[in-house]
Amino acid sequence: MSDRPNHGADGSDPGDSGYRNARGRQRPDARRTSDRARSAQAPSQRRRTGDPTRRIAWEVLRDVHENGAYANLALPKALRHKRIDGRDAAFASELVYGTLRMRGFYDKVIEHAAGRGAAQIDPPVLDTIRLGAHQLLAMRVPSHAAASETVALAREVNGAGAAGFTNAVLRRISERTREEWVAQVTAGRQPLDALAVEHSHPEWVVRALRGALIGSGVADAESADSELGRLLAADNDPADVTLVARPHLATVEELVDAGAVASTLSPFAARLSGGDPGAIRAVRETRAAVQDEGSQLLAIALASVPVDGDQQEWLDLCAGPGGKAALLACLAAEQDSVLFANEASEHRTELVRRTMDAALRSGIEVMIGTGDGRDLGREEPNTYDKVLVDAPCTGLGALRRRPEARWRKTAADVPPLATLQGELLDSAIAATRPGGVIGYATCSPHTAETAAVVADALKRHPEVVQEDARPYFKDASGKQIADLGDGPAVQLWPHLHDTDAMFFALLRKTDN
Numbered sequence: 001m002s003d004r005p006n007h008g009a010d011g012s013d014p015g016d017s018g019y020r021n022a023r024g025r026q027r028p029d030a031r032r033t034s035d036r037a038r039s040a041q042a043p044s045q046r047r048r049t050g051d052p053t054r055r056i057a058w059e060v061l062r063d064v065h066e067n068g069a070y071a072n073l074a075l076p077k078a079l080r081h082k083r084i085d086g087r088d089a090a091f092a093s094e095l096v097y098g099t100l101r102m103r104g105f106y107d108k109v110i111e112h113a114a115g116r117g118a119a120q121i122d123p124p125v126l127d128t129i130r131l132g133a134h135q136l137l138a139m140r141v142p143s144h145a146a147a148s149e150t151v152a153l154a155r156e157v158n159g160a161g162a163a164g165f166t167n168a169v170l171r172r173i174s175e176r177t178r179e180e181w182v183a184q185v186t187a188g189r190q191p192l193d194a195l196a197v198e199h200s201h202p203e204w205v206v207r208a209l210r211g212a213l214i215g216s217g218v219a220d221a222e223s224a225d226s227e228l229g230r231l232l233a234a235d236n237d238p239a240d241v242t243l244v245a246r247p248h249l250a251t252v253e254e255l256v257d258a259g260a261v262a263s264t265l266s267p268f269a270a271r272l273s274g275g276d277p278g279a280i281r282a283v284r285e286t287r288a289a290v291q292d293e294g295s296q297l298l299a300i301a302l303a304s305v306p307v308d309g310d311q312q313e314w315l316d317l318c319a320g321p322g323g324k325a326a327l328l329a330c331l332a333a334e335q336d337s338v339l340f341a342n343e344a345s346e347h348r349t350e351l352v353r354r355t356m357d358a359a360l361r362s363g364i365e366v367m368i369g370t371g372d373g374r375d376l377g378r379e380e381p382n383t384y385d386k387v388l389v390d391a392p393c394t395g396l397g398a399l400r401r402r403p404e405a406r407w408r409k410t411a412a413d414v415p416p417l418a419t420l421q422g423e424l425l426d427s428a429i430a431a432t433r434p435g436g437v438i439g440y441a442t443c444s445p446h447t448a449e450t451a452a453v454v455a456d457a458l459k460r461h462p463e464v465v466q467e468d469a470r471p472y473f474k475d476a477s478g479k480q481i482a483d484l485g486d487g488p489a490v491q492l493w494p495h496l497h498d499t500d501a502m503f504f505a506l507l508r509k510t511d512n
């Protein structure tokens with residue numbers, strides 16, 4: 001007998017309906033209609049107390065919205081604390097991550113259904129209704145279960161009055177399909193605003209992404225909106241967990257034996273479609289790690305750029321928490337070279353040390369230090385053969401992995417970051433010896449953080465030339481990766497490469 005909480009409404013076995021991942025948005029309409037009818041006819045069968053899994057999801061949403069918690073840290077902690085795993089944990093993850101991603105769209109639906117602005121709804125109640133909206137519009141939870149379980153949750157966490165309001169709003173939401181709601185809440189909007197609402201992104205982000213698609217050369221003015229639609233949809237598609245087998249410390253085969261599938265993109269990558277990466281021995285021992293393939297590809301690219309001279313010194317200027325530094329250190333060792341991993345924050349330097357544990361134990365030479373990267377060029381001029389500037393950025397390229405991130409950044413964050421990025425790049429150029437190369441990277445495709453930072457640096461530094469980075473981006477079979485843009489920089493995209501939208505520019509310092 002299972003002691004799992006029942007995610008259905010009426011004590012029946014929820015079967016597939018309560019648990020399956022939300023990607024099945026095309027739930028048959030006939031079933032929805034009968035669910036609705038049952039819900040309307042049998043209110044007395046509703047649960048009086050909330051299901052513990054939904055309650056955890058609600059508590060995590062509150063933590064994210066009230067305290068600025070990160071869902072990908074808060075949820076696993078809450079699940080561990082309540083000893084929830086397996087299908088229940090998957091259900092809670094879908095609820096939390098899906099609701100956070102689609103919050104912008106759901107708020108428009110809720111405003112319509114409630115007849116008042118989302119800002120006028122008490123935030124704890126709004127979070128409850130958002131969870132209900134996600135179950136109704138994106139998960140394969142029967143409508144009656146979605147509504148009555150959410151109302152039971154509202155009764156428990158928000159009180160009886162709020163439960164009545166929640167019931168009324170969810171009932172109205174359940175009267176339309178997702179597609180009908182999209183048509184309703186986008187009607188009369190300008191095209192970009194409509195895309196922003198439908199795909200639940202802030203409008204400034206949608207504009208920035210459109211500019212980046214055109215700027216990188218993968219779209220023109222005519223194709224931009226359809227390309228943008230695909231990109232925004234990819235941001236809402238939960239990404240597989242990608243692992244890196246750090247060269248000489250682990251192998252892809254070892255990860256495959258542990259249940260992952262070898263990737264065709266990065267030669268060191270394997271993908272996990274479910275389960276806890278921390279359960280894999282190589283990951284626990286830091287011989288392997290969770291790392292997006294875009295990050296892997298750019299570290300591999302920088303390592304493979306030819307630079308004259310043996311026993312080189314490489315620098316990772318902004319290394320914390322150390323994912324790219326660990327890969328670079330292993331690849332540097334192959335070339336009889338050493339890496340210095342620098343990081344501004346003490347705490348993140350400690351994370352770099354932990355990330356490097358297996359590399360250091362295996363005898364790979366790495367130096368790790370704490371300092372402001374902007375000072376390093378002055379302190380160690382003309383020193384390094386290769387320098388990576390993986391600059392602090394808005395992270396707009398990793399929205400699919402950070403469900404709440406899109407709601408946290410604002411357009412006002414961009415200019416100060418661009419200034420810092422330029423200063424770090426200046427310092428990296430100063431720290432590079434003539435003949436050496438600099439890789440400038442961001443996990444944002446925003447052109448103010450990417451091409452504009454590089455263009456400004458090229459104006460300030462006549463001693464630097466930009467080289468075509470594309471030839472260094474090869475897949476696991478050694479073939480040139482497609483759709484890298486017009487060059488000379490590389491822009492990766494979730495909807496084209498199934499990576500985060502990483503940017504990489506390659507600069508070489510000349511003797512001038």
Ligand SMILES: C[S@@+](CC[C@H](N)C(=O)[O-])C[C@H]1O[C@@H](n2cnc3c(N)ncnc32)[C@H](O)[C@@H]1O
Nearest residue numbers: 318319320321322323324344372373390391392
């Ligand atoms: C995008 S993250 C780097 C990610 C890292 N390369 C990895 O792959 O794990 C940017 C890092 O730059 C650090 N940082 C911010 N300002 C810095 C500065 N002035 N000098 C050096 N590092 C800085 C941040 O603390 C953060 O750890």
